[in-house]
Amino acid sequence: MSLADQVLAVNDDLPIRTNKPVHSGKVRSVYWLSEEDSRRLISENDYDVPADTPLAIMVISDRISAFDCIWTGEGGMKGVPGKGAALNAISNHWFNLFKEQGLADSHILDIPHPFVWIVQKAVPVKIEAICRQYITGSMWRAYEKGEREFCGINLPDGLAKDSKLPELLQTPSTKGILEGIPGVPAVDDVNITRKNIEDNYQAFNFKSIDDIALYEKLLTEGFDVIAAALASIDQIFVDTKFEFGYVKDKQGNDKLIYMDEVGTPDSSRIWDGEQYRSGKVVENSKEGFRQMLLKHFPDPDILLNKDRMEERTALARDNDLPVEVLMQLSKTYTDIAEKITGEKIVLSDNPKAEIIAILKEQYQLID
The missing domain is CATH 3.30.200.20 (Phosphorylase Kinase; domain 1)
Known part of the structure; x- marks a missing residue:
């Protein structure tokens, strides 16, 4: 076989x-x-x-x-x-x-x-519930260009790439294209503030304004549980995306639950603790694959620039990657799962x- x-x-x-x-x-x-x-x-x-x-x-x-x-x-x-x-x-x-x-x-x-x-x-809440403990990825790229406000949160000057943030940050973005919300462009994955959510909580599918605080609590609790468990095997929970939705309990009442996947190498960045302490970032998540793609192709802007989606789709369609790249990725996934x-x-x-x-x-x- x-x-x-x-x-x-x-x-x-x-x-x-x-x-x-x-x-x-x-x-x-x-x-x-x-x-x-x-x-x-x-x-x-x-x-x-x-x-x-x-x-x-x-x-x-x-x-x-x-x-x-x-x-x-x-x-x-x-x-x-x-x-x-x-x-x-x-x-x-x-x-x-x-x-x-x-x-x-x-x-x-x-x-x-x-x-x-x-x-x-x-019934999904239309928010990508993102939590960050370290500054890296898109947040670092924006910070490096001088941006200091993310989702209505102000960051101090002087942060270093891949360093731990002063506190755990919640930086939500839209899930899908939401039309007609003042101050929120109708495109996927747009950063939003807590005020955006409060002012338009029904458009984001919240049943009540109080459920915004509940989703934030569940996000922090979930992050903390996973971060503590990963720390016990010397892995760092860097950032992650959760999704939430409503179901009915047996009595027919609405309850907010976790949905989709949580704490996986696809939805999170996970770093090796020992390597991080020695000054190296070693990804035990899909982020390593993303970084490889950025290095593999001569024009990484195609992968980063949403205006070049047509070229990006062609790049993925027309370029079969070396088998060893996929096998290395297989090892990343199975190793961290077994750990x-x-x-x-x-x-x-x-x-x-x-x-x-x-x-x-x-x-x-x-x-």
């Missing part, structure tokens, strides 16, 4: 019973179950949700996205071996830790396979066949 066969690159073609179109994102695909199947699974598995909650099967892939493009490798490598399993394992680990420590719930109800979650439908979870990431010979067998035999979701 070739390495390319062990990669789950296409995850929107599984024969899961659904009466809605499959929603495929950069990495995950979502299959909405019928009302009948949702009710049956809730009853059979005693999920802690109202009986009429819509459920979905969420299948991760091994695709690798960076700079809003999907990248492939030579020899038919359409993704990174072990990446999907590593991401899910890390998210599952943090969500379990959140539960143990009394934080909010997540949208995950069940984990049939390392690549698969059964999730409840959530965090304490368990081995096992590469499946045929993830798609395994998923189909489990969903057919144990969940009766495949005809």
Whole structure:
């Protein structure tokens, strides 16, 4: 079996019973179950949700996205071996830790396979909830050019690249394109201030103005739990992006939960502690891959400049990366997952066949 066969690159073609179109994102695909199947699974598995909650099967892939493009490798490598399993394992680990420590719930109800979650439908808050403990990446690039205000927060002069910030900062941005919000341009990923959110909380899908403080509390608590756990294995939690949404509890009340993934190498920067103390930044996250791409191509502005999206898409489409680049990235993902979870990431010979067998035999979701 070739390495390319062990990669789950296409995850929107599984024969899961659904009466809605499959929603495929950069990495995950979502299959909405019928009302009948949702009710049956809730009853059979005693999920802690109202009986009429819509459920979905969420299948991760091994695709690798960076700079809003999907990248492939030579020899038919359409993704990174072990990446999907590593991401899910890390998210599952943090969500379990959140539960143990009394934080909010997540949208995950069940984990049939390392690549698969059964999730409840959530109404997303339209905010990329970003938290930063160190100044690096886009914040450093802007700071270096003289910017001192980020999301309504003023930073002092004299900060050094990759240094720890005076305090943990929340620097939210928009999730998707939001029209008609005063002072917020209608483009994706725009930095916003707390005042923007307060003045337009309903446009960001908050149920009440008080929930803004709740989301900030959950963001800080989640960050702190992960940062402490990573510190215990000498890894630094640099920055991260969380997402939140609303679900109904069994009594039909709205509750704010964590959704999507948390604390993964895709949504966060994680640095090696020992290397950092000796003056080197060693990325145990996708950021290392992004930096490699910036060095790999002669004109890095294509990757950084949103006005050159067409050229960027062509760059990703027309350039298969060396297999060793993807294998190095595979090692980054699986190593950090094994460090965090304490368990081995096992590469499946045929993830798609395994998923189909489990969903057919144990969940009766495949005809």
